[in-house]
Amino acid sequence: MELALVLLVIAIALTFDFTNGFHDAANAIATSVSTRALTPRAALLLAAVMNLVGALLGTGVAETIGSGIVDAPPGISGLALVLSGLLGAITWNLITWWRGLPSSSSHALIGGLTGAGIASMATVHWSVIWDKVVIPMVASPLVGFALAYAIMVAVLWIFRNAAPGRTQRRFRVAQTVSAAAMALGHGLQDAQKTMGVIVLALVAGGLHEGTDIPLWVKLAAAGAISLGTYAGGWRIMRTLGRKIIELDPARGFVAESVASSVLYTTAFVFHAPISTTHTITSAIMGVGATRRASAVRWGMARNIGVAWLLTIPASAAVAAVLYLVLSIFV
Template identity: 75%
Template sequence: MDLTLALVIGVVVVALAFDYTNGFHDAANAIATSVSTRALTPRAALFMAAAMNFIGAHLGTQVAQTVGKGIIDAPDGSHGLVIVASALIGAIAWNLITWYFGLPSSSSHALIGGLVGAALASASVVHWDGVVEKVVIPMVLSPLVGFTLAAVIMIAIYWIFRHAQPGKTNRGFRYAQTVSAAAMALGHGLQDAQKTMGVIFLALVVGGFASPGDDIPQWVILAAAGAISLGTYAGGWRIMRTLGRRIIALDPPQGFAAESAAATVLYVAAIGFGAPISTTHTITSAIMGVGATKRLSAVRWGVAGNIVTAWILTIPAAAAVAAVSYFIFHAIIE
């Protein structure tokens, strides 16, 4: 086995490991609200989220094309594969750090940060226009849209059900949350599994096993879908507690509003723009949005501040780890 083939296999394995960590890190995105309102049991919610993640991963490749072709240009051969591997190490490291502390940071932005950091360390080309247009602008807009849309949906629910009995309304929205949580999980698969597909495709192109104009191979789609689904089923209980209870104590109508708003933003970003937005940012801001409609003090803004700090640190922190990883790998392999 030559070095290039060995590195391609190694990068694919590491990419799928990242996909798995993405699943257990971001499992809370889809189901924390449903579990916290007791609309679903934790195990049933995880099974449903894993299944919908797998299905969502097959609904398109626009985001994968953006990640695989629109962020960096890695040189062909072993040097380029070292860059891709370093990017993945940076993303995995940040995922594990934030998971340990229970902070719902973005696996998507960790991956983008890893790609940029490894590319800069290796003096490779970074498509800054693509980073700004497809990453930075959506990174800023998606939480704002998620917050606003969730608040609008919540206000509409308050108005429509203003004369309804609270107990009957809550029971109805517990059933509705099964649908909204499934929609959120589908959007998570549509967004996040595609990012791993993009990185694997980038490795195949760099290794000479695919051309830039090729479609994403079916085995890549199946592998990425399977890895993120398994990771989701493994669960992310630390982050689930943060999203489900520590930001605001949710009731079923609030959970439904947050999930519906977040899922809508994910679909529009992926299918309409091919933008790799953060499912974490979107659902977290949506939860804040529904909480703010009740009263501003209902949101635990101290917890929200810690989360926003993690958001800001994600890209530079993952980039720094990726850069260090590149120098280490470069010294060992090349």
């Protein structure tokens, strides 16, 4: 029974990873596609490959998810906790994907694990959630917005006398690099979260000890998120690429460069599972605000903000209910 449940949890975790890929594909490629720096098919292929590479570059975020959020008890109850957390996150991912809102898959997963942990009366590490989830959740969008605004102002000043057409063409080429960097950061952050959940399930099922990530887990998570990315996320891509602000290549390049640098810093230095969605969206708003405040469609930004605020409690609530239902049968 336990082995079957472990296999089910792994399958659901990889399904979450796949939905993360198509839900968050827009994070890396929306700006490049909207500025016509890349065709949609080329952008999706680039994002899929770089997600795969990024997923294999580190394990710090995976270890935070696997052992830092909640202590899953051994046996069936622990596996039910992990399964409920995953299903809660997938449910919220699908709802926000359907609505075309770029919410955070990372926060959906963390909310799901937290809600299931509370329902199961397991140990929830609130200090870790505060330090590595709540604070970065607030700080990363602020940093992304401020850095993108400041760097865009500097770019506008540096190229103030340059020929606009030639400059934009050069930035369109540069966006190939910045889009690849963004996709690499997405794989570095988001695929590792699935790795952490699979290890959490393996430990609960008595099949693994410690927090190290087996190679097969890395490869499975990397492959799933890459396949999901290549499946595409056109609804959310339209939101990021067009509905917040009409981007030009220079602003797209700056937004992607800033967002990817924030992702690398938090993954390698702080091992914090931040939201790629929050980071790139706020960076897009930052570069847009340099044009004029009214250039940013703040109504759409407000809708996105509401989705951000609801993500953790909504996925936690769904996961808690699912755990209570599952505990009746397992």
